[in-house]
Amino acid sequence: MSTRAASFRIDCSACLDATGKPIGKLPDFAGDAETLASLYAAMVRTRAFDAKAVALQRTGRLGTYGSSLGQEAIGVGVASAMRAEDVLLPSFREHGAQLWRGVTLEELFLYWGGDERGNDFAGPRRDFPVCIPVASQFPHAAGVALALVQRGEPGVAVAMGGDGATSKGDFYEALNLAGAWDLPVVFVISNNQWAISVRRREQTGAGTLAQKAIAGGLPGEQVDGNDVIAVRAATERALARARDGQGGCLIECLTYRLGDHTTADDASRYREDEEVSVHWKEEPLVRLRNFLVARHDWDKAREEALLREVQAEVEAAADRYLAIEPAPRRAMFDHLHATLPPDIAALAEEAGDG
Amino acid sequence: MSTRAASFRIDCSACLDATGKPIGKLPDFAGDAETLASLYAAMVRTRAFDAKAVALQRTGRLGTYGSSLGQEAIGVGVASAMRAEDVLLPSFREHGAQLWRGVTLEELFLYWGGDERGNDFAGPRRDFPVCIPVASQFPHAAGVALALVQRGEPGVAVAMGGDGATSKGDFYEALNLAGAWDLPVVFVISNNQWAISVRRREQTGAGTLAQKAIAGGLPGEQVDGNDVIAVRAATERALARARDGQGGCLIECLTYRLGDHTTADDASRYREDEEVSVHWKEEPLVRLRNFLVARHDWDKAREEALLREVQAEVEAAADRYLAIEPAPRRAMFDHLHATLPPDIAALAEEAGDG
Amino acid sequence: MAEMTMIEAIRAALSHALETDPAVILFGEDIGIDGGVFRATDGLMQRFGAARVRDTPLSETVIAGMAVGAAAMGLKPVAEIQFSGFLYPALDQLVNHASRLRNRTRGRLTCPMVLRAPYGGGIRAPEHHSESPEAMLGHIPGLRVVIPGSPARAYGLLLAAIRDPDPVVFLEPKRIYRTVSETVQTDGAALPLDRAFLLSEGKDITLVAWGAMLAPAGEAVAQLAGEGISAELIDLSTIKPYDRAAVRASVEKTGRCVIVHEAALTAGFGAEIAADLAEHCLTHLIAPIRRVAGYDTVMPYLRLEAQYLPDSGRILQAARDVMEFT
Amino acid sequence: MAEMTMIEAIRAALSHALETDPAVILFGEDIGIDGGVFRATDGLMQRFGAARVRDTPLSETVIAGMAVGAAAMGLKPVAEIQFSGFLYPALDQLVNHASRLRNRTRGRLTCPMVLRAPYGGGIRAPEHHSESPEAMLGHIPGLRVVIPGSPARAYGLLLAAIRDPDPVVFLEPKRIYRTVSETVQTDGAALPLDRAFLLSEGKDITLVAWGAMLAPAGEAVAQLAGEGISAELIDLSTIKPYDRAAVRASVEKTGRCVIVHEAALTAGFGAEIAADLAEHCLTHLIAPIRRVAGYDTVMPYLRLEAQYLPDSGRILQAARDVMEFT
Ligand SMILES: Cc1ncc(C[n+]2csc(CCOP(=O)(O)OP(=O)(O)O)c2C)c(N)n1
Ligand SMILES: Cc1ncc(C[n+]2csc(CCOP(=O)(O)OP(=O)(O)O)c2C)c(N)n1
Ligand SMILES: [Mg+2]
């Protein structure tokens, strides 16, 4: 004899369709022109940074770089829902989130240019730097959330990773711990359909990535990740629940990686341009711009002013970055320990000033 | 706007209630007295081995040992549904499964007595030995299943672990891979409600452990783990699907650890006897015996004969084990590599014959 | 001040840290109501509450990773890995994060965490419960590795590890958790990290050991004394970064050295010590540097365990060989 | 027979193994249609099919664990870890299973697997992509660790690793994947494991190196020749178990030794080599054994990478110091 032990449901939310037309009722903030304009500007700024970073890498002035082209709505939507007291733990592809949080363009250029000083954020002092070992930031997020709870602070930890990251054990262990301890941590998965050359459906047999939350006893949901309004709204709901002591959750943001995996990758080896072009029709900037034009009288003049402003800002930041001298060899020992142990200090001497 | 993206359901099955009364329709094999008697005998034999192993440890003649007291129905139910060509990858508490598969009592005593020779099974040559690092057997099971598929062999990999094992990343990674590749592997979770001193509900926020399968896109179900008929039936269904190329699944067997975690543990430090006594009313042997008596004229005579026979067998095996001399020191190098590299051979010489 | 075993001294240090520093938090498997499988945290959850002494799910990766995240936020996590054999799933977090968080953020985020783990053989434990991984950990820049050699040193070094602003792996030689007691000043005084302890002075030969190997090494020293050989015994205590100056000074004095550890010989930490001497004290060496270590094979199950672990006999033999070398 | 770079030679070896042994199977991240991020498996999926050349989910633990399970069943898995910096989640499977499956089952189950991983610095890669973990792996009993030093050796040693009945970690010095070409006999002939290769004979000093460090070491040898110093250069090739006899013989001849590796100095594999010489060749040593290695700090990001990695200048300096020692 068989009885039902449990049942679950995963929902998917959206606010604007690909053309920018509203689908159903919009969240209140969508009525505020300033707010939406700032979200749009942040996405434009992110894309401009991306373009410059790729250009610098192509000319040997930056290291390997992973563009967020087409995924700007996720970083901006998530970060714009966060408060200063929250803590961001990004993957290597959430430049938009980092920039919104106050990491400077110059700091990002420095990091991707191969200089540790790029992680010494002047702005969000508690935010984690980019995490390269995939999914290893999720356990950190659990620890950050634990510290917030332990100290009675109001913040929430927000960890971001890709679809590939959901295959790793540390992602799952963190999810399970967050569920067991009801920690205030939000797991954001930027499902851009690819992990380098591996398709989303080859990554897991799960029909959605949101359903992985069920394994940890957390709520999971999908959202249109090219819809910055929907992403922000979903994140606001998640953060509100977490702040309210109702624990964490998983948000799967559906998007598409329009560019190569990184500047070291050649996506034409494993996917057709036709596939990519289809997704260009759904990218997040046009969509929000159409909505701004239709609802908040955005126009050519403002658009051009924004582009000029952002271009100038990015170029100026790139110039400042390029003007920064590499640190001296000795710097590689400066922050190994709070104070260098004698044993290692001796070796550091040997290294000399370089 | 929000739409449904996916929905799931977890069922729980049972055949006999705690008193041995049938619940609903029974599987065909339950009509066969011989089959049920053999399942009962196997559980009695497992319990007798357990008792002897604990006694030997208490008198310093065995190493630390983990009893399966109260969980016999799982190992016996699962193994009795398997075929010789299938491969078992057990945790450290599935003595019943190993014995049914043909591992000898003597081999088990040797292993738990601290002698590698106990893993050189004369019977099931492809079965894996006990796995001590929790959950690390699940990735092996994925590999075993891959090899079976690759070679076009009919077998299925059956990996068994505890409730605590479901918190580990390797459990999840294996589950996800099995789902992504549709591998013939069955994950059996013996949920005995405890991971040493940690309660099942402290282990995860998930309401069931079966639902963890959803994260890997696999079917998951619960079964009454004290009901050997139900466990065997569920395993038969799972194996049939896997053999049929329909992929793997997860079976959560609900049971209770009636004894200490191991002979090194003192459960009275963290749980009340009252709680344990409640579960004694649901243990698997009495339940099946009642059913045998009611349906298959099992009687006192057969019961006593069985106990005598099993006792004698266990004592004889223990005596043979105790008579085995430890291997010479040199043996620690015998199977390090197929042929000992010169570098290490030299060190082995130094070790001498011991 | 009291007679204590090492496990009691560790408990006393943890208890003192919890009392005196609200940022200290303990988590691990079975460290709460059960008090840890070796009782290192016995009574601490009852005394300091389930919020500060937490049982985790069975997840070593998240135990280590959570410690990194919590430490970066200013807590001082003291996490337990139940046995060092189960530390490997935590290694990625130690190598790629804990050891370099300060460095990669130029000091903006730091990682004042301690990861405790019982290690080593000699207690007839099951498979995978008796290995010695200190050499692997000792190769990780930015990480400290400490192994206490006595109850008093366990107390003082664990407090030092907890107070240290950087990550420390604290490996506890479980074989001597209860074998010896000594007087421990439970006054909250820490002992210095990165320093070796001179256990006995000598002029003829230097023995370097740590953890449970100090006992057989000590027996060897006594034996040698009987044979008119004056041996100096050094407890390395901090494996990484270790006290090169102390070891060099001793060998420059004695001209002879035997290094002892349980871990397999090849690429064991003894190799670093011998290599350092071969570079910096060569001209003082009267005899070859000998390493007495576990054999280069898998740690055998308990029936052969005693045949694998270095004992005073093997140490003595090596010392005599070195003394007789001409 | 053809001119090949190391990456081409590796591809040729993999291709030969797939052709000649149906038990061989390849899996890893992006090794299929993409041919691996360094193209080691370029075209192999297309040629041998997606069943034998498989893209895995992003799961290093299961990549290693699945290899163990498949190998125990008689397949010969050749798994790829995309960069050695992401090998740590696989370490538990290497230490606790792959390296000891044969031993713990007394030979009933074996583990003929190969785990390939590009390692080392020098290609301006992102954070975590440039480290050298060979010493940690070299400490694991039951595991072989091989590092090829040239295209031809990569071809022959990879075939040997695949044919070996036991587990091998095959670390590929990605910095020299494409820097040099040489003629490679692609006739399926394997080269011996556990043996060092003598790259140049000399009588005054022995240089021991492996992987990408052979290039600067070779430059140093040439420089020294110009200065009238005859240096012997040994490519260790198999790190564990290594060819102690060859290194000892060379140093007994030259009396001097400099060991070079990219990994951090402390507890790097060079320590084992120096320690072995300090025990077995002490009386032949004319000068201290020097190790030229990565500094004991975290591998810096690319802007300082060149300042961290040993170069011919540092090797030369060490060799000259050793030669001038009196
Ligand atoms: C643990 C680990 N394994 C492998 C890599 C190499 N790698 C870098 S990004 C990447 C794919 C990540 O895919 P996804 O998580 O979907 O993020 P995306 O790149 O699509 O944003 C891989 C395999 C890594 N960085 N970390
Ligand atoms: C990776 C790992 N961590 C810790 C341990 C120590 N340990 C042995 S059994 C156990 C609890 C296992 O609980 P569960 O999976 O429920 O199995 P059970 O013992 O209840 O059968 C622990 C923590 C281990 N063996 N492996
Ligand atoms: Mg992706």
Ligand SMILES: [Mg+2]
């Ligand atoms: Mg359990």
